[in-house]
Amino acid sequence: MVHPCATKVLVIGYVWPEPRSSAASGHMMQILEVFLQQGWDITFSSPAGFGEQRADLTALGIREEPIELNNSSFDTFISELKPDIVLFDQFMMEEQFGWRVEKHCPDALRVLESSDLQSLRHSRHQRLKERLKASDDNNDFRKLFAPALREEFEHMADTDVAKREIASFYRCDLTLMVSEVEIELLVEQFGFARNLLHWCPLMVDLPDSPPVPFEERAHFLHIGNFRHAPNWDAVLWLKTAIWPLIREQLPGAQLHIYGAYTPPKATALHNPAQGFHIMNWAEDALQVMSAARVCMAPLRFGAGIKGKIVDAMLCGTPNVTTPVGAEAMHGEEAWPGAVVNTAREFADHAVRLHTDKARWQEAQTHGKTLLANRYRQSLHGPALIQKLKDCQENLANIRRDNFTGSMLRHHHHKSTQYMAQWIEAKNRHNEQPCGI
Incomplete structure (x- = not known):
């Protein structure tokens, strides 16, 4: 049973978790388990449809709340919930819902679960495509596999997805990263503030039984x-x-x-x-x-x-x-x-x-x-909880020092708000019967 004074967490998921289908969902489930161990009150929401293999979150004591894109019903939902922490699952969810969270729950800690650095993955995919077009050699990829961080930056810097993703990181109070290499890329090449990033890899319990021989x-x-x-x-x-x-x-x-x-x-x-x-x-x-x-x-x-x-x-x-x-x-x-x-x-x-x-x-x-x-979860779980608590205690200072994030929120949230409200009004108009 959740204590009435327990920390309230709202997770806004890109999809409903399917831990048997993807590592990203598996990591989300590990994070949720760490929160459950603290006795926190968790609500998981998503605008996505239910997948074939989704986890039964309600069986774990987690509330499930479907939400809609570009719909003011979310405003009522989050205003009534009043979460202490909002966790965005992938940067696209922060893009869609970040302005609503800030408007209705300005004191909630905003955390982004990055899963992986998507702009890096997309950049590498493009380079592979170029390599395959340039040569029919399907054997040796050593040049593709060993770029320096500077080279990665040069391939990523002008892409739309990198600008969107890293801007989203700035707009949050903390971003969880599974890869230390990606942390170094962001800090050393993009000039991102290290204190806004937290290394949180996959977290597992070690097996008790010996492996199959x-x-x-x-x-x-x-x-x-x-x-x-x-x-x-x-x-x-x-x-x-x-x-x-x-x-x-x-x-x-x-x-x-x-x-x-x-x-x-x-x-x-x-x-x-x-x-x-x-x-x-x-x-x-x-x-x-x-x-x-x-x-x-x-x-x-x-x-x-x-x-x-x-x-x-x-x-x-x-x-x-x-x-x-x-x-x-x-x-x-x-x-x-x-x-x-x-x-x-x-x-x-x-x-x-x-x-x-x-x-x-x-x-x-x-x-x-x-x-x-x-x-080991016993190492990374407590480290994650401590980092979140430290951020909550120092939230005013974190936001003051993150002036870049403040600027990005000011401009992005206004434009996103107006676009979302226009889409919602358009949808309402399209739903009206003819002649009204």
Whole structure:
């Protein structure tokens, strides 16, 4: 039962969380769990429709409140709720609802859950497209995988999505970042204030039971939501370049590919004769990960940190990935598998892990150490709560010192307010019966 004086939190979600479908939703659920452990009073709202695999938040004691875009009903809703903290899930929700939150609950702490730096992901996607157009070499991507932070900045700085996203960060009192690399990019290249950012990676509890042993596992595995563009690109690279090289060395090898929202273009790749199996959605991702011998994450672009790799470590499953997949994941710790730049390297290391028990066990041990040192909820959960409390106590000073954010709120919120009110009036007019 929630205490009547408990901190009230309103989460405005881009989607209703589907933790079995995406790492972003998984991270949101981890944040909600940290709030629940504090006994906080949580309301989750979203303008999105209900997805197929959404979590049952009400079973956790979290209220669910659907909301509408460009509708003043939200004003009544938030005025009655009077939250102490408003958490925007992705910058688009701050763009849509930030002005309403500030107008009706000016004293509420405004926090943004970034999930990943979307402008970085979009920039990298564009560079991959340019690289694929310029060369038909589908093997070596080392130049694409190793840009300096300055180069990343130069590719991002003139894009609309970077300007929108980083402006949204400024308009909030705090932004949660899963990637230390992205924090450094924002601070060193964009000149963003470090105190407005908080490192909050994926937060997990370490498994109690030992992992499934080497002898009881079989096959290679790739897993990821097909609606997420980096995952679909990874499947294509597997199909066209990496998997044929693995089958040359292991003719009977099988690759099982799982993913939510499997499109026809993915099921068309299903080819049992080649050992290439499109398995659709996994009811229990950890179960299928525990049954696999090697997890493959051939990501050619992306941002943030990778939920599939954290899941692999939780299951004691070594992985092979790229520098994009490993970015911001391991700090100074040894990698639980291999990080490679080419399709040939990917295939060779995957085969070694699949066939060499000693190498496989060593990688598994690295994963266990990495989890314990970087991803424990018992470390990051309390740190998040303390940061939020510090921000609440110093809110006036934070907003005074963030003059850039104040300017951006002044101009953006006015224009967004007028546009939203115009859309709402237009919608009301369109709904009126003819002749009125």
